[in-house]
Amino acid sequence: MKYRRFGRTELQMPVFSCGGMRYQHKWQDIPLTEVPDENQRNLEATIRRSLEVGINHIETARFYGSSEVQLGQILPKLNRQDFIFQTKVAPVANPKEFRKTFELSLSRLNLEYVDLLGIHGLNNEELADYTLRDGGCWEVANQLRSEGKVRFIGFSTHGTTDTIVRAIETDKFDYVNLHWYYINQTNWAAIAAATRHDLGVFIISPTNKGGLLNQPSAKLVELCQPLSPIVFNNLFCLSHPQIHTLSVGAAKPSDFDEQLKTLPLLDRAAELLPPIIDRLEQAAASKLGTEWVRTWKQGLPAPADTPGNINIHTILWLRNLAIAYDMIEYGQMRYNLLENGGHWFPGAKATNIDALDFSTCLAASPHAAKIPDLLKETDSLLGGMEVKRLSQS
Template identity: 65%
Template sequence: MLYRRFGRTELQMPVFSCGGMRYQYKWQDVSQSDIPVDNQANLEATIRYAVELGINHIETARGYGSSEMQLGKVLPKFPREQLIVQTKVSPVPDAKQFRKTFEQSLRYLQLDYVDLLGLHGINNSETLDYSIRPGGCLDVARQLQAEGKVRFVGFSTHGATDSIIDVINTNEFDYVNLHWYYINQWNWQAIAAATDHDMGVFIISPSNKGGLLYDPPQKLVDLCAPLSPMVFNDLFCLSHPQVHTLSIGAAKPQDFDEHLKTLELLDRASEILPPILARLEEEAIATLGEDWVKTWETNLPQWQETPGEVNMRVILWLWNLATAYDLVDYAKMRYNLLGNGSHWFPGKKADKLDELDLHPCLIHSPHADKIPQFLAKAHQMLAGEEVKRLSKS
């Protein structure tokens, strides 16, 4: 395993982390007696294999249902100093409730302290206010640090890049969990800001949210050869030293194996990546046209400024991915979260275009004439049943 300094925490972080949202039994709390023996055995085998590989960062959240409780049957079996344990608790208006929820996490984990506590989902001004106002959740996190129950405090986010940078620039947090990978590089400026503040940078779910790379379409497989799409994406992310660790949401022990192939390639990333990156760009241009590929985002309105709150940027991005790389299943999964993802995935679908006049908000876009038609095509291609966030399903 390779390790990177996790910003000002000074923790030596493995470049792969064991994320805790795919191996648990349920997305809701259940009693210990309800957890099937084989499910718990698989979770324990996954953690043991991770630690054996040197992946000693175990990451979970209070919002991950039975994950913490099930980990609590495993983690105390290891020497505590061998592990870096992170959990996350969502900021709420009542800071006392935040503390109560964290203490439940600690009881479930059966630990005296966690190394990393993330304020989970600082996605907008409201959740930021709950976090940093006097007497808010961050003040509670500081009390927990003083009591020795938390070593370092960070935050996780699905928010807009500008909002993430605002949170980073408070300089109140030691690390950030955020999205950034080949198909979605919007948050690079946030990573640069985190680097300026010497924060740890943890990439959320690059194999799942980065394109469902556990089961990639054949077209993407061909474009990424000789690497698998998963190894290509890992190498792309880790070739940037500002990125410290990638979350592997392992569902079973063997889920680590493909990722491990990345480690021996890192020293040669500058030679391996350029031909693959060139092929991916050439295919996007061949499929969508160079002008569109290079300028489609120019002067697009934010979803809040769009009639019907249509999230044009996300919809067109998903349409691009589905069209250029056959990432249709991924695009459908994400598209059908719109209107149902609250502040985790805001904005609405393009299902009511006949009722909306989009032209005024597109007046500065070089593609104003095409975008309504592309939105309609995207809806036709991607619409299906509404999808709920996993923690709500």
């Protein structure tokens, strides 16, 4: 395993982390007695495999269903110095509730402390206010640190880059969990801010949210040769020293195998990545047009500034991926999460938009005239199914 300094925490973080979203039995809180023995054995085998290959950072969250109570059965069997542990707790208006939730988390995990406490879902200004105002959730987290129950404080986010940067620039946090990978490089300015403030940088779900890379389209497989899409994306991320660890949402012990193929290639990133990136860029330009690829993002409004709350940026982005790389299944998953994802995935789909007037909100876009038709085209291509966040399933 390779390790990187995790910012100001000074922790030596493995370049892969064992995420806790996919090996638990249910997304709802249930008594341990309702967890099948087979599922618990699988979870314990996954954790032991993670540690065996040097992935000693294990992370979960209070609302990852039965994950915490199941982890609480194996963590006390391990040497506490052998692993770095993170849990995450959502910010709320009442900071006393934040503390109560954390205490429940700690008790379910059967731990005396966590190395990393993430304020989970700092996704918009309201949640940032819950976190950062005087007496807010960050101050509770800091008090927990003074009590020895938390070593370092960070935050996870699906928010806009501006929201993330503002939180980083408060200089209150030790690390950040955010999205950034080949198909979505929007948050680079936030990573740059984290680097300036010496924060650890953890990339959320680069395999799943980074393109359903464990079940990629045939075209993406072809374009990423001689690497698999998973290994290409990992190598792309880790070729940037500002990034310290990538989350592997393992559901079973063998889910680490393809990820680990990245490690012997890290020193060859400068050789392996450019031809693949060139093929990916040429494929996009060929299908979408060079001018569109270069300028499609310009002048797009936020959903809150758009009639019908339509998430124009996300819809056009998913259209690009579907057309350029045949990423239809990924596009359907993400597109149909709109209207069901709350502040984790804001905005609406482009259904029934004929009565909406986009002329004002698209005034700064060079493609204003054709975007409404592209939105309708995307709805036809990707719509027609209901998708919920995993925690709602």
